[in-house]
Amino acid sequence: MSKLPRGMSTGKKINPKSLARVIKMLFKAYPVLVPVTCACIIISSVVSAIPSLFLEKVISVIEKFGKNPGVDTWNTAKEQIIPLIILLASLYVMSIIFMTLYSQFLAVITQGFLSKLRTKMFAKMQTLPIKYFDQNKHGDIMSRYTNDIDTLRQLISQAIPSMLQAGTIVISVMCIMLTLSFWMTIVVLCGVVAMVLVSKKIGGGSAKYFIRQQKSVGKTEGYIQEMMNGQKVVKVFSHEPQTKAEFDKVNDELYNDGFKAHAYANCLGPIIMNIGNILYVLCAVAGGVLFVTETTNIGFRAIFTATFVPITVSVIVPFLSMTKQFTGNLNQLSQQINAIAMALAGAERIFELMDSEPEDDNGYVTLVNAREENGELVETSERTGIWAWKHPHNDGTLTLTRLTGDVVMTEVDFSYVEGKQVLNGVSVYAKPGQKVAFVGATGAGKTTITNLINRFYDIEDGKIRYDGININKIKKSDLRRSLGIVLQETNLFTGSVMDNIRYGRLDATDEECISAAKLAGADDFITRLPDGYDTMLSNNGANLSQGQRQLISIARAAVADPPVMILDEATSSIDTRTEAIVQRGMDKLMEGRTVFVIAHRLSTVMNSDVIMVLDKGRIIERGSHKELIAEKGTYYQLYTGAFELE
């Protein structure tokens, strides 16, 4: 699994628009709280910056009176000093109040926003077409929920507030500087330019290696994963020394990138701070020179009051302390460079998912429960076991068509990638209650056909009709509800065995689930599990064998009780004896329903009503087992073992 933010791997310039979008979303999610929090941050930083400006004044007052100490002096002095201290204290109290407020708000906003974003992303993901999941690595999709979301947490809870804080202070200090003296401000600005350049250079280097480090982490993780999966092979071939050596190589690479990334990042702080120290000296020297040469001072204050006098100590000294403050804040800002760069890349990947085209669904024919009244179908709300397609027509009339499972494909063409035709003029007729089997080599297009029936993919040309209705007119969720699918690759969910079976129909009772399991031949092993039907499954049912997992997924489809069933290599991992048991159950279950079977084992498909032999996207033979054997074609060759499947 690669953890690498994609936007950065290609060296593509990161789009700052993502940042704007994140901020916009923040405001939208918390239209009141976000501005309030920003205001609190700004107020708190201004308020906390003020005292350092007149602290000097308090001290000089104390100093003035301190030259002549005594009780009497204190009595006169306290009238000046106590209000100052009260002012100072109240500013501090204000600052603390606002800080407490915004730090609490930030916690709420950050977590709330992330939760909203996560949920939104997840909901969006559910609407994406299967194609998206086939084209993107699962690890890659996953990392959007983990790494990318986490970069945003850093951005919102730390980077943005500290940018706002530092920005406020820098701007206000800048204003004060300009008020005091233009000349001195120019000196400070030179230093700032140097700092920005250095941050850009070193911060850029650090970001580059951080991204490389992410890549190496992904590579290392991939290697460990591969070796963990292949542990048995490694041991069987006593290949441990080679895998160790190979691991050391990957590990060294990670070390190199990690070392460089952190070396750059660690050096940035001291460099900025010491540029600040040197800037301090420059200010002192410049101030000294201006003072000695009695240069006329120009600043906004001088301009407004029209008093042009030589520069004084009262201008130079505040500049020195302001330089310190300035540097401290810029340093704080520079520490956020990595976080911001990573967050931008993360945001971009999140938006990529959120902006993906959802599966279109223009279907308007819906599936409803029906009941027969005087030979006519009538829609009802309760479950009757009879289903009907509710088909509204242009002229405003409604028709109810009974769901029977009659599937007709005519002259269907399809390709996953343009130019690489997977299906070519495929026609399939499945009458209600028929068992239709597909046989053919890997890549012949067997699974593709079923992917088209439930509209995981849409056909390019031709037609598919379900009970006489073009499937494009049927609402996707209803279409799929009417089709039960069991895939070779079983996927179980974390939860009890019972929960997993109930996934097929959420309102099924325990009894219904158990009888479905019995039908699927799964009841036997389930009851032997430590907690029977309440046994908890995790990690895709890791504690079960592949065959057992397949049995549960068959039970899951059985409880859904669909009129049409698609079995795609559903019994491939079940031994032939158990399969026979399952088969009996399935046959009972599928009485009167349409079944599509894809199987590798011919014994699974032999008793089908129609067997289609596919080759390179075309149906080359079709007929019953007997007919095909008599034909002595490809099926016959497969059957006699002269031909290899897969």
Place this chain on the structure above:
Amino acid sequence: MIKRLAKSVREYKPAVFFTMLFIFLEAVIECIIPYVTAGLIDKFNAGTATLSIILKTGGILVGLALSSLACGGIAGYTSAKASAGFSRNLRHDMFYNISDFSFSNIDKFSSSSLVTRMTTDVSNVQMSFMMIIRIALRAPLMLIFSIIMAFFMGGKLAISFAVVIPVLAFGLIMIAKKAMPAFRRVFKKYDKLNESVEENVRAMRVVKGFSRETYETEKFTKASEDIMGDFTKAERIVALNSPLMQICLYFNMVFVLAVGSYLIIGGKSSINVGEMSAMLTYGFQVLIQLMMISMIYVMITMSAESAKRISEVLDEKSNLISPENGIKEIKDGSIEFDNVNFKYSKHGKKFAISDINLKIESGMTVGVIGGTGSSKSTLVQLIPRLYDTTEGSVKVGGVDVREYDLDSLRGAVAMVLQKNLLFAGTINDNLRWGNENATEEEIKEACKLACADEFVETFPDKYETFVEQGGTNVSGGQKQRLCIARALLKKPKILILDDSTSAVDTKTDAVIRAGFANYIPETTKIIIAQRISSVQDADMIIVMENGKIMNVGKHDELLKTSEIYREVYEQQTNGGDRNE
């Protein structure tokens, strides 16, 4: 635990030392700089700042800044080196240890957890290691230094610390104490949430197939909001940190100013203004350092969990080790199971296989038949000692497998696994797993025997064709044949095929078996199969069910004696001689 991890620092000890040294020097300079700048400001205020004094002080300051820069830079470099190196060693040590794990060791952790331990946990520890070497020495030193200076320069005013420090310390400890369990809870829930996303992504076909999109979204939203609640709580506790800090800092300032001015102006004490300013500066320093220490404390507690998980892996001793001076010579391919019982976990109630007594002569072909879960694979895995028996013994060439040198034993027993695996690399690379020094002729010969040569030759790059990770670009049957060829290259005394021709057509399957009989007659061949046709010519067929051997015999005998065998046979043959 810390001791265990510290062992992995090794060659990076000097880097750790230099980091601490230079960080310390940087800290010293950092303490001197304000002292010098304060002097300069005093001179400005007093009007005694001549250009030459400014230049001289400026020179000192620039010098200090440059040395601080040098120290900071060096420390930044060495600390990056030390921490990255430390994590490299940790991963190295873990991987090497894991490589020697037996499967029961691995099962104890689960392989996905081992991956997390080697990646996420190591990087957590790396980060806190860097923090610790950068701050752990410096912060307490600076703290002590600042407190001494504050008492020394601020005199009586330093009693404000008597109020502030206990309040701050108490507050920080309370915050850490409250936040830690909350965070731990959050991280656990977070892991669960991520697992459920993964599950959803992987099972998307099922989700869509059953139209469960809304259901899944609701489930996820609930879990996500649950985390949000906990996480917000935890972060709000931590967010109290900065206000607490500020309260203490500002209290100190206001206290010093108020009391200080009273004492100075009222002439109550010999304190002067300079001392008061120093008290303000150092008070600030003291609190900053306390904050740093609390931060380290939080970091350490946060990564303690990771450190624990790492040291668990490092401390785990493999329970399946090669004996010292183990026998290196395997006489022949005879196999004997003597009253073998085996269960995967010590705490398991049921034996996976039990009461196994079996004698296989060298050079025999043995078939094993049985349903899913009948423990066929378990039985054969005891032969190359992938697992040790729980009771009883397995002998190869007349000697207990536990007495052999492990590499020699596994070198003599080739096993083609049910779950075939090829690795990313060329076909040649993959085949050479069997024998690193195999010549091209040997490779070709093995492939011919496994019926793999015929299709490899049709590839454009032939034996140099690149195989994708997991072997996704060759078909199942081709993969199986390559895996057989790989095993043959070992020139084994015992060859075990664990359901490894299931995707190969029956004709080719027969050709491969005939080849075995003709070209490697001395090798003992054990063939586990689903189809009867794969085993019916064997010298001996073992029928297994529920971990026990039900019947042993030749095809014809078993048709008469074994009900299971007959049932399977009839099922596979009704309608004549046919493929699976």
